[in-house]
Amino acid sequence: MAPMTPAIPRLAADPIAEAHRQWVAHGWAPAADGMAAITSLMRAHQIFLARVETVLRPFEVSFARYEVLMLLHFSKRGALPMRTIGSRLQVHQTSVTNAVDRLEAASLVQRIPHPTDRRATLVELTRTGRVLAEKATDALNAEVFTDTGLSPRAVNEVIKTLGQLRRSVGDF
Amino acid sequence: MAPMTPAIPRLAADPIAEAHRQWVAHGWAPAADGMAAITSLMRAHQIFLARVETVLRPFEVSFARYEVLMLLHFSKRGALPMRTIGSRLQVHQTSVTNAVDRLEAASLVQRIPHPTDRRATLVELTRTGRVLAEKATDALNAEVFTDTGLSPRAVNEVIKTLGQLRRSVGDF
């Protein structure tokens, strides 16, 4: 008897390829690619977020809070209204409140009254916050962003393709 | 005098393109593309997750719980150990416990003892759960997966590129 060779093709080890196969087998072929693409995106997000959070852990900030710090860092006066932060980062206002609460508790930012609109609150980067933002960026650049694990061509493809997606949903 | 033409290039409306510009301006050019790609992924994830959750809302399941249902749906016996679910979906065991708790409360799955390993618990799809999984899939296929907003070429590019990424981190 010949060496063990399965008569039935073995299952792919890749769960997403397997899901794609199931989609086709169930007659959902027109949706299979879209399903696989979106599922891949979900997983890629999880992978990169985990990497980024690992690098940021020593700085005791999450990626969400890091993004707030960088937004302030890049602003001319180092201060922005809460609402603007939410718009730029495309997150709900309550998420901004949450992030700023924690950043303020860590003395990385401080809330100051808006000079002309008493409804609004400005979030201002502290000296400590600015220094931490720069150090955290150095770490992220060195440990994640400079080498993502994707080829330079793939990186540009991702930026371009997802840029079109973002534009289509009104991100810019 | 000529029509208003800014002497200084105006800020891009795209926050990610703007961040990329800032990265280059700060001397972080080698990391700028990686930063932009990862940030784009984060945002694309958010966009698609929101779409998917909107479609699933009428079925009263989240995407996380939907994925568990589909995994069971595709399994031969309609039942899998908790641990296997976590491995396939690449999420922490405690996330599986959480999802299964809610699915069980909704009578979409039930926990049954593993026949040979008393440590393990099998999660079994109920009739209700199977029906809901199929209806939810029809909705997702029609409203999201068949037309993701990306071109077919882009969809395939995403699957391929992120597949390489997933392989590089040991997903399969």
Next chain:
DNA sequence: GTCAGATACTAGGACATCCTACTATATTTC
């Protein structure tokens, strides 16, 4: 056979996101 180390699952807690109010202040309308 026993005991140490692995494995399966749950408990409790930290964070992040969103949603629905609710309050305070601005703006618009008539």
Next chain:
DNA sequence: GAAATATAGTAGGATGTCCTAGTATCTGAC
């Protein structure tokens, strides 16, 4: 100008993810 509407921010709650710990059970080494 006063009332209706819109906007900025916070509070409280639901869900999902991860982590650390703790219990129960299995496996393997001696």
